[in-house]
Amino acid sequence: EVQLVQSGAEVKKPGESLQISCKGFGYTFTTHWIGWVRQMPGKGLEWMGIIYPDDSDIKYSPSFQGQVTISADKSLGTVYLQWSSLKASDTAMYYCARHVSNSYGRTLDPWGQGTLVTVSP
Amino acid sequence: QSVLTQPPSASGTPGQRVTISCSGSTSNIGGNTVNWYQQLPGTAPKLLIHSSNQRPSGVPDRFSGSKSGTSASLAISGLQPDDETDYYCATWDDSLFGWVFGGGTKLTVL
Numbered sequence: 001e002v003q004l005v006q007s008g009a010e011v012k013k014p015g016e017s018l019q020i021s022c023k024g025f026g027y028t029f030t031t032h033w034i035g036w037v038r039q040m041p042g043k044g045l046e047w048m049g050i051i052y053p054d055d056s057d058i059k060y061s062p063s064f065q066g067q068v069t070i071s072a073d074k075s076l077g078t079v080y081l082q083w084s085s086l087k088a089s090d091t092a093m094y095y096c097a098r099h100v101s102n103s104y105g106r107t108l109d110p111w112g113q114g115t116l117v118t119v120s121p
Numbered sequence: 122q123s124v125l126t127q128p129p130s131a132s133g134t135p136g137q138r139v140t141i142s143c144s145g146s147t148s149n150i151g152g153n154t155v156n157w158y159q160q161l162p163g164t165a166p167k168l169l170i171h172s173s174n175q176r177p178s179g180v181p182d183r184f185s186g187s188k189s190g191t192s193a194s195l196a197i198s199g200l201q202p203d204d205e206t207d208y209y210c211a212t213w214d215d216s217l218f219g220w221v222f223g224g225g226t227k228l229t230v231l
Contacts, residue, residue, distance in 0.1 A: 035220060044123060045158075045166065045209055047220040061219050095165055099220075104172040105154030106213045108220060111165040 002026040004034075004096050004112035011118045012086050019082040020115045022096030029077040030054035033099035035108060036070060036081050040092045050099060051079055086119045093117075124149065125210055127223035134231050138198040141226045143210030145191050149221050153213045155193040157186055160207045160225075169208070170195060197228075205230040 007021040022034060035050040049060040053072040060070070069082040081094060094115050097108040126144040133139040143155065154173045158166035168177050170186035173193060185196045193212075197204055210223040 037220075037222075044225040045211070045222040047222065050219065059218055061217070104175065107156055107168065107171045108211065109156075109168040109171070109177075111167075114165050 002098070002110055004098060004110055006094075006096060006112040006115045009116040009118070011120070013121060014086055014088055014119055016086050016119075017082070017084050018086055018117065019080050020094060020117065021078050021080050022112050023076070023078045024098070025077075027098075030074050033101075034072070034079045035097050035099050036068075036079075037095045037097060037108075037111075038064075038092050039095065039114075045095075048081070048094075053077075053079060086117075088119050088121075090117060091119045123224040124214065124217075124221035125212070125223035127208075127210060127226045129224065130227050130229065132229040132231055133197075133200045135200055135202065137200045138196060139200060139228065140197075141195045141208055141210075141228070143193045143195070143223050145193075145212065145221070147191060148216040149191075149212045149214040150188065150193055151191040152215055155186065155188050156211045157184075157193075157195045158209045158211060160209065162206065166209060200230055202230050204228060 003025040005023050030053050033050045033052050036048040038046045048064040049070045051058045051070045053074045072079040096112040100107045157170040159169045160166045173188040174186045183199045208226045214221045
């Protein structure tokens, strides 16, 4: 079964740094892009960026460029989302999802279970 | 402001058929297939429809999708109380070179 498993919930203070992770199981990790999606409390889904784990090619959404860093360690089958200085407005649920591209089109599936990040003084 | 436009809410009675629309542009829906996701409270989005009109295995045939030009629709027939939750459309945007989502539609089963 293809599965993405994310790291656990985090509670941080403004100004602190943070790295959350997403590990792939059940498929060849290096052959699919992995995307990150933010969902703020009570709000919709926002695409943050996407990484190709084999060569760490990264595309950021303009809204998140410079705000976060996406990286990957293909030897560990894991991608990361990192903040150098958190803000209260970073409080949200963060999902990773596998980008699948074939003759039918593009799909984000499956999704990780989500990592809740809470930033509070 | 989401790139794709969905109605914020929809409703229907048990057994009824409801449709949820998703409007975009030539750079996204116009040139790519559409995915629909169902998100139950406190859980990750679950793929309901891919390639605009294909159901993954395990998704009931009560759910169907269609696309025409720069718009897409999700139809749910034989509405059930468990269908009451949030639904999102999503597709690739060739100009952005990334994913775009609708703002989500909250479905209420009256």
